[in-house]
Amino acid sequence: MESQRKNYGKALVELGRTRKDVVVLDADLSGSTRTAEFGKTFPDRFFNCGIAEQNMMGTAAGLAVGGMTVFASTFAVFATGRAYDQVRQSIAYPDLDVKIVASHAGITVGGDGASHQTMEDIALMNAIPNMTVIVPADGPETYRAVLAVAEARGPAYIRMGRSDVPIITSKDDVFSIGKASTLREGNDVALVGVGQMVAPCLLAAEGLKAKGINARVINLSTIKPLDVETLEKAARDCGCVVTAEEHNIVSGVGTMVAAALAERYPTPMERVAMQDVFGQSGESDELMREYGLSEKEVIAAAIKVTERRK
Amino acid sequence: MRRHVIEMVHAAGSGHPGGSLSSADIVTALFFEVMEHSPELESSQDRDHFILSKGHAAPVYYAALAESGYFPVEELITLRQLHSRLQGHPSRVKTPGVEMSTGSLGQGLSVANGLALALRSQGLGRTVYCLCGDGEMAEGQVWEAAMFASHYHLDNVIAIVDRNGLQIDGRTEDVMALEPLGDKWRAFGWNVLFMDGNDMWQVLETLEEARRHKGSPTVIIARTVKGKGVSFMENNVGFHGKAPNDKEYEQAMRELGGSA
Ligand SMILES: Cc1ncc(C[n+]2csc(CCOP(=O)(O)OP(=O)(O)O)c2C)c(N)n1
Ligand SMILES: [Mg+2]
Numbered sequence: 200m201e202s203q204r205k206n207y208g209k210a211l212v213e214l215g216r217t218r219k220d221v222v223v224l225d226a227d228l229s230g231s232t233r234t235a236e237f238g239k240t241f242p243d244r245f246f247n248c249g250i251a252e253q254n255m256m257g258t259a260a261g262l263a264v265g266g267m268t269v270f271a272s273t274f275a276v277f278a279t280g281r282a283y284d285q286v287r288q289s290i291a292y293p294d295l296d297v298k299i300v301a302s303h304a305g306i307t308v309g310g311d312g313a314s315h316q317t318m319e320d321i322a323l324m325n326a327i328p329n330m331t332v333i334v335p336a337d338g339p340e341t342y343r344a345v346l347a348v349a350e351a352r353g354p355a356y357i358r359m360g361r362s363d364v365p366i367i368t369s370k371d372d373v374f375s376i377g378k379a380s381t382l383r384e385g386n387d388v389a390l391v392g393v394g395q396m397v398a399p400c401l402l403a404a405e406g407l408k409a410k411g412i413n414a415r416v417i418n419l420s421t422i423k424p425l426d427v428e429t430l431e432k433a434a435r436d437c438g439c440v441v442t443a444e445e446h447n448i449v450s451g452v453g454t455m456v457a458a459a460l461a462e463r464y465p466t467p468m469e470r471v472a473m474q475d476v477f478g479q480s481g482e483s484d485e486l487m488r489e490y491g492l493s494e495k496e497v498i499a500a501a502i503k504v505t506e507r508r509k
Numbered sequence: 510m511r512r513h514v515i516e517m518v519h520a521a522g523s524g525h526p527g528g529s530l531s532s533a534d535i536v537t538a539l540f541f542e543v544m545e546h547s548p549e550l551e552s553s554q555d556r557d558h559f560i561l562s563k564g565h566a567a568p569v570y571y572a573a574l575a576e577s578g579y580f581p582v583e584e585l586i587t588l589r590q591l592h593s594r595l596q597g598h599p600s601r602v603k604t605p606g607v608e609m610s611t612g613s614l615g616q617g618l619s620v621a622n623g624l625a626l627a628l629r630s631q632g633l634g635r636t637v638y639c640l641c642g643d644g645e646m647a648e649g650q651v652w653e654a655a656m657f658a659s660h661y662h663l664d665n666v667i668a669i670v671d672r673n674g675l676q677i678d679g680r681t682e683d684v685m686a687l688e689p690l691g692d693k694w695r696a697f698g699w700n701v702l703f704m705d706g707n708d709m710w711q712v713l714e715t716l717e718e719a720r721r722h723k724g725s726p727t728v729i730i731a732r733t734v735k736g737k738g739v740s741f742m743e744n745n746v747g748f749h750g751k752a753p754n755d756k757e758y759e760q761a762m763r764e765l766g767g768s769a
Contacts, residue, residue, distance in 0.1 A: 227644060227677050249684050277613065312612070313600070314564065314598040315598065315612060480590065481591035482591070489591060
């Protein structure tokens with residue numbers, strides 16, 4: 200188990216060494232987002248903006264206009280919500296090299312409660328043209344995704360959680376933006392997991408095996424651009440699909456997968472997601488169970504959807 | 510009040526003691542002396558109002574609400590637990606007595622302005638108190654609200670800045686310098702008062718002076734000590750958002766004159 204943000208911190212320091220054009224901004228949360236390590240190592244290329252997320256995004260845009268590659272970090276709810284218009288107008292529209300890497304996304308924020316638990320950040324970022332949207336499944340994948348967006352041109356959003364998550368990808372995997380990875384083969388149902396829901400999908404696949412259902416597990420770590428080829432192939436091979444995400448069901452990843460499949464290969468689907476309600480305070484795992492975001496619901500959805508299988 | 514804060518945060522294993530302790534005297538003065546309010550009056554607009562713009566200081570707010578009878582004092586230790594009415598940050602829909610949901614910094618003063626306008630247009634001579642953090646002053650919306658309040662002569666708004674000098678990443682003057690803070694508010698058309706926010710007599714006097722002032726909104730810049738009352742939390746940025754462990758809890762309770 201390890202946190203995604205710890206890996207973000209490591210990747211930033213590595214980038215700082217190899218790339219003189221990389222600068223990092225934060226908004227009074229550098230300990231939490233783990234940009235602090237970069238700040239200590241490269242104080243000349245780190246700027247704390249204070250509790251002023253909108254100004255941070257605008258400043259990031261200016262730095263990018265000036266030729267820098269910018270990483271801007273805060274909690275996901277503020278990066279995508281508070282500063283939405285600055286991200287849209289000053290970063291995405293002018294197509295600038297700003298990478299928004301936000302932590303504490305989703306219900307797993309825990310005790311802070313609904314004000315801090317964004318369940319709509321993927322929808323918001325996804326709806327903006329030019330924006331690449333990435334939700335890594337674990338720490339090592341976060342590390343690789345950060346390096347990958349640094350290499351790619353243009354704006355990107357990387358979503359990270361607060362809590363420690365199991366390591367399910369390997370250091371030797373290659374991260375290519377826009378490419379989903381298949382973690383487990385199977386032809387009875389495709390479980391498409393996003394971020395912290397990929398690990399429960401793997402557990403669910405084990406549970407389903409005992410019931411004679413052979414599940415394919417896909418780690419959909421890039422939401423945009425969506426890997427429609429991998430999704431269509433999974434739909435054709437398996438005949439039914441379950442999506443699982445720590446995000447609102449409205450305009451969530453399940454919606455996007457359903458839309459893509461509807462056009463290419465209409466397939467029975469179930470979506471495991473937050474049911475359009477605000478969260479509350481509690482422990483991360485408690486909340487995941489409370490809002491139906493665990494392996495149990497993935498299994499139930501898989502059984503239900505296989506009954507409608509093509 | 511301070512013992513409640515320590516007990517709640519310790520029981521929850523997380524939460525924000527530092528900014529709760531720095532503002533404990535201010536919140537106590539407001540809820541038990543200055544504001545006219547009660548659970549019976551909650552559904553009426555004809556009472557004084559309080560908005561905790563620095564929503565992370567929820568523990569001290571809940572302590573004041575419980576001691577004012579909005580919900581049982583025994584409920585305080587359910588802070589942050591699943592299904593508790595006491596959320597990590599104040600929730601208007603979950604907690605009796607909570608005027609406004611907050612937690613995203615910088616938004617409270619705008620809401621206070623709107624509420625003050627509503628009261629004024631209903632002919633109610635009531636006051637809206639809004640407690641803000643000093644780190645929070647970096648949010649642009651605070652200054653949009655500052656401009657608005659003086660433009661509309663909202664003398665029924667009293668903003669209080671908990672000037673404890675610390676935010677999360679360090680001292681406010683190192684992270685994003687605020688001074689001269691009084692001059693900034695003055696330039697925005699506000700009546701500016703200063704007080705020692707941990708000296709109860711000064712707090713009461715200054716709040717009274719603010720209430721008497723007419724013609725423009727008043728801001729009180731309250732010099733405080735973050736973590737006030739618990740030696741190892743005082744001026745310690747590490748206890749902004751961290752609960753004390755069992756040993757620290759016992760020491761804190763002893764220092765506050767209670768038993769663990
Ligand atoms: C818009 C927004 N950005 C960031 C945060 C995270 N955060 C919570 S408390 C805090 C520091 C607050 O410092 P200050 O306003 O000085 O409060 P105090 O010292 O009174 O606790 C931050 C950055 C937040 N709650 N809201
Ligand atoms: Mg402060």
